[in-house]
Amino acid sequence: MSNSPSQSGGALEGIRVIDLTRVISGPFCTQMLGDHGAEVIKVEPPGRGDIVRSQGNMVNGFSWYFAQFNRNKRSLTLDLRQEAGREILCRLLDDADVLVENFRPGVMAKMGLDDATLRERFPHLVVGRINGFGSIGPYRDRPAYDFIAQAMSGFMGVNGPPGGEPMRAAPPISDMVASQNLAFGISAALVRRARTGQGEIVETALTNGLISMMGYLAAEYFATGEVPGRTGNDHPMLYPYGLFQASDGEVAIAPSNDIMVERFLGALNMQELLEEERFADNRQRMANREPLRELLNQVISQRSVEEWIAHFNEAGVPCGRVQDLQETFEDPQVVAQQMMLQLDQGEHGQVPTTGFPVKMSEAPAALHFPVPRLGEHTASLLDDLGLDDAVQQALRDKGVI
Amino acid sequence: MSNSPSQSGGALEGIRVIDLTRVISGPFCTQMLGDHGAEVIKVEPPGRGDIVRSQGNMVNGFSWYFAQFNRNKRSLTLDLRQEAGREILCRLLDDADVLVENFRPGVMAKMGLDDATLRERFPHLVVGRINGFGSIGPYRDRPAYDFIAQAMSGFMGVNGPPGGEPMRAAPPISDMVASQNLAFGISAALVRRARTGQGEIVETALTNGLISMMGYLAAEYFATGEVPGRTGNDHPMLYPYGLFQASDGEVAIAPSNDIMVERFLGALNMQELLEEERFADNRQRMANREPLRELLNQVISQRSVEEWIAHFNEAGVPCGRVQDLQETFEDPQVVAQQMMLQLDQGEHGQVPTTGFPVKMSEAPAALHFPVPRLGEHTASLLDDLGLDDAVQQALRDKGVI
Missing domain, CATH: 3.40.50.10540 (Crotonobetainyl-coa:carnitine coa-transferase; domain 1)
Incomplete structure (x- = not known):
């Protein structure tokens, strides 16, 4: 428009x-x-x-x-x-x-x-x-x-x-x-x-x-009586989700459900991880966040942000660069809009x-x-x-x- | 209403x-x-x-x-x-x-x-x-x-x-x-x-x-060509402003201009600091942020968050508690609203x-x-x-x- x-x-x-x-x-x-x-x-x-x-x-x-x-x-x-x-x-x-x-x-x-x-x-x-x-x-x-x-x-x-x-x-x-x-x-x-x-x-x-x-964070507090803490860039209810380390910077990746997680790991040729019990479902992955993060970063760190973004977008995995304001205002989508x-x-x-x-x-x-x-x-x-x-x-x- | x-x-x-x-x-x-x-x-x-x-x-x-x-x-x-x-x-x-x-x-x-x-x-x-x-x-x-x-x-x-x-x-x-x-x-x-x-x-x-x-951060980038970095809880253009350490937690204090800064230091009985060249104006205070922060925290750490908030509000200094969601929803103002x-x-x-x-x-x-x-x-x-x-x-x- x-x-x-x-x-x-x-x-x-x-x-x-x-x-x-x-x-x-x-x-x-x-x-x-x-x-x-x-x-x-x-x-x-x-x-x-x-x-x-x-x-x-x-x-x-x-x-x-x-x-x-x-x-x-x-x-x-x-x-x-x-x-x-x-x-x-x-x-x-x-x-x-x-x-x-x-x-x-x-x-x-x-x-x-x-x-x-x-x-x-x-x-x-x-x-x-x-x-x-x-x-x-x-x-x-x-x-x-x-x-x-x-x-x-x-x-x-x-x-x-x-x-x-x-x-x-x-x-x-x-x-x-x-x-x-x-x-x-x-x-x-x-x-x-x-x-x-x-x-x-x-x-x-x-x-x-x-x-x-405060939306779902308020709902979480109302329902459990526990005040939500700080989780940095990690999602409090989903993993993998967040910032990952490419060879030249961070890449934001947000698979929001099991199908997306399969696509994400598939795009990394790591889908066999889902066969391990510790990563088999979201609950397991939340409990074993750190070892999974390390395994993912080992692979992601081998290529650049730009390469991963092209690759994940082709695979239909929501992802993006953490842009500074110069990158944002020069971004072709931002220009088109x-x-x-x-x-x-x-x-x-x-x-x-x-x-x-x-x-x-x-x-x-x-x-x-x-x-x-x-x-x-x-x-x-x-x-x-x-x-x-x-x-x-x-x-x-x-x-x- | x-x-x-x-x-x-x-x-x-x-x-x-x-x-x-x-x-x-x-x-x-x-x-x-x-x-x-x-x-x-x-x-x-x-x-x-x-x-x-x-x-x-x-x-x-x-x-x-x-x-x-x-x-x-x-x-x-x-x-x-x-x-x-x-x-x-x-x-x-x-x-x-x-x-x-x-x-x-x-x-x-x-x-x-x-x-x-x-x-x-x-x-x-x-x-x-x-x-x-x-x-x-x-x-x-x-x-x-x-x-x-x-x-x-x-x-x-x-x-x-x-x-x-x-x-x-x-x-x-x-x-x-x-x-x-x-x-x-x-x-x-x-x-x-x-x-x-x-x-x-x-x-x-x-x-x-x-x-x-992105408001004034975009304006800063447009005007200078420099991409704004991360400044944590510090304001990129004002000091003192941010989180300070009371005896039992953080207190947020936001004097937005020289008059407010005078009130803030006055409420701490520290107004003589403004006579020192290194703290005399906002530019000097930005350049000497760390020593000023240390001096302020030395005094602020001697009393509780609640005491400071009552004290600063009486002095007309914008301040508040960093509330978790329980504190927020139990806050009498939030209840009144x-x-x-x-x-x-x-x-x-x-x-x-x-x-x-x-x-x-x-x-x-x-x-x-x-x-x-x-x-x-x-x-x-x-x-x-x-x-x-x-x-x-x-x-x-x-x-x-």
Whole structure:
């Protein structure tokens, strides 16, 4: 399916999103909405804007980190600590479909936009919200960051080598999972709104998203009362499965059932191992994991990763290279799927970002807007509200915009 | 926000989903749709059903692993290898809003339901699809599993201790991220359908989902040409940040900027360290990470995890315990957020599963149906299609249902 840059509509065409979010979790969500055609207006504090604008690697004075999360948006500066700024926000909300925020619980209420007020004043509005722990419960006011959510959700505790320390995932996975959950929740609420005319408040929390992904590990704990430990790259219930040592690096091999295991050992000319009692079934192989691993690695270490991958794929055995990011983005499949996109950032040149993971046949995700300069669209958006140049200048003088 | 079990509608009320998926990635997606009110009909092969029904820990003859991914669905048996089975599927699709499948590319076409046919015969239908690598490109036909997607997406390569081997995340994260992306894509396509009347095909791939989450690590690689390595639990750009050793275990601490670092060191009575040149700013602290880590652990190791967490939270420093799954599910915040739900499975008793990560104020996610027995709803669904008892018996005799 194609995801070529184009000016076609996108599934969320006509949906206007007022985006108060900053850093990662909110902006990744609103970018997903914008990729699929929503009109996203990023509201930023005058002066410095989203703090990520000045973080990470800067190339030609432009943050490529910021670019990862802020394509397909327009930028409006607004000081929400000033009454005049909040008034403009409310006028924008009158005509908007969605508001997204990732403030700590309580901040919106301090601006006069608590939940009850939002629901009453903007009954049509879908309000999307990401926070650390959820807006009810004893930790609701605690500061939260991805690393803390990884630790507290049980996620970090099952990752890492047996006997080693708990290990985070390097990407800020709780932020990004929460973003995806919120993009789903907002869209589902828009489906309901198309039916009923009513908006609602949709909330996701960093911790809750990861907890919901504990899946079969949670089931194992619920069923046995034993907390799952760390098994490194080994599968807790299957063997052989994991990383094996080829002559020039690791190869990932994942036979998921007995038929696949037969194919795998057949491809190694080692199928006679299955006749030994100690390797005869999965239970035996789990109990004798180390001797089997050693036997397999003795053979696998004689050829290169590339040779094995070609060989195992021909045999229908799921396998792959452990790719670094260069290998990933140069991988012909990743290229065919357009998972690296070039943004045309004018005087900042071409800026690569990751591509669209959701492909659609009729209204595909597309590059509608490059990453906006801070406040790039302030004047045109205020023009649309009917604020003339004199009023805008006064707002500018007071630091409202 | 509440997510109490109830029989209220849900955002996707009135949306009928025909679910051909099995194992994890598809069922997790359709469960999200069902949690939010969609009517999900799980189509399973007669006899054994979804293979996960007999996998994982069985309690009273019931798989708690299967329960994790299959609440809020009804079950219909249908042999799609038989023409009569495919005919019933097509009759169901006439009245359905969404079809979801996670077969390998080509399987739907073999059933006579290639993309062009689906679009032409069911123009109103949103077709959701999850596969390993995407349906175009050189690897489209390769078998894919979570572990392989973690390896090939670049995700595994950045996880794990410096100098150690690449490390997967223990949950099948590529499956679950693809599920979330698909739940979003399907909902966005339904928003468009409400506007245009037209369905479309929505596709996500295990690899593409994880690639899209490489975020700032991808930006770092794009900007510098250097592939990010493994930094264990240390943040590649910030210090202090990570796991520290209390007297009885690790404590996760994540000060994300200079103000937070001052608070953190202040809470330790160690703020004078910031006056030393080697620790004066983040760049210096990154360069002198090991001596600073040692000094911090000397103090942190004198008190317990619980004491530090209370102390740092009072000081506004983001921190948390590295929880195992028991601690997570007993955590008062997790309880307040209802992130463990009990399913009433009749003769199988109460079965706990993870809760709803997306909370909605007006039409919340709810338990509408427990996990269905294989084929539990076959007769009533075929009744609805007008197939009388004699016809159903004939279908049963031929193994179609």
